[in-house]
């Protein structure tokens with residue numbers, strides 16, 4: 001059984017009709033096949049996952065800032081379940097799922113896939129995991145993503161990491177990543193940096209105001225950066241009687 005929830009944020013209908021306005025919504029036909037109106041749907045029974053009291057970390061930062069690299073280290077040291085939103089989307093594309101070509105195109109263009117798709121994939125992974133500590137890497141990318149997640153799951157992150165990295169360094173890292181990704185090229189990375197600034201920074205600001213943001217200078221070696229990350233989770237471990245940590 002499905003019920004309606006209140007509408008998502010106005011990011012989609014911002015009054016600035018720039019090309020970046022299209023970044024999160026430039027897929028009108030595709031979008032309409034997910035939902036024909038602003039309100040979205042939520043499945044009854046999701047509260048059972050909320051009752052598990054999961055520990056949720058959102059991991060944010062521009063393209064190439066080192067999110068995935070640091071997540072791997074956090075997994076090894078603190079035993080989290082790592083969910084990369086981009087990886088989940090790439091997996092959907094590879095499995096030729098419905099709308100795979102629109103998703104591929106969206107990623108090639110550095111735009112943002114509709115929240116309905118991404119939140120569903122993240123939710124499925126979380127609900128089917130035995131682990132109760134989650135690193136959600138590269139999500140939420142927009143205020144609309146953030147609100148969709150919080151409304152559909154009824155949960156907020158406990159901590160938000162932000163890997164702060166100069167653009168020049170991010171571009172260098174992306175162009176050297178060498179993983180055969182369709183978006184690791186100079187044209188897409190330039191678009192992604194704009195999308196990051198316009199759509200993702202407001203999310204980062206939001207969590208900063210909520211006192212949940214841990215901003216980490218992402219320049220240095222991988223190990224140096226991890227030494228700044230480690231105390232954040234060591235401190236959470238000490239609060240394990242509050243969280244299912």
Ligand SMILES: Nc1ncnc2c1ncn2[C@@H]1O[C@H](COP(=O)(O)OP(=O)(O)O)[C@@H](O)[C@H]1O
Nearest residue numbers: 063064065066067068069173176177220221222
């Ligand atoms: N501290 C670092 N210094 C130099 N290169 C790094 C560092 N951290 C990650 N990298 C490299 O930069 C590229 C992008 O890192 P990645 O973790 O995929 O970033 P993100 O997930 O934020 O896009 C990868 O090739 C990775 O090996």
Ligand SMILES: O=c1ccn([C@@H]2O[C@H](COP(=O)(O)OP(=O)(O)O)[C@@H](O)[C@H]2O)c(=O)[nH]1
Nearest residue numbers: 063064085086087107110111112113138139
């Ligand atoms: O919540 C998300 C996460 C990723 N993406 C898309 O997937 C791409 C790659 O994301 P990923 O996090 O893998 O990139 P990274 O920042 O790690 O380079 C993004 O540019 C978007 O096009 C998206 O639409 N929504």
Ligand SMILES: [Mg+2]
Nearest residue numbers: 067068086138
């Ligand atoms: Mg990544």
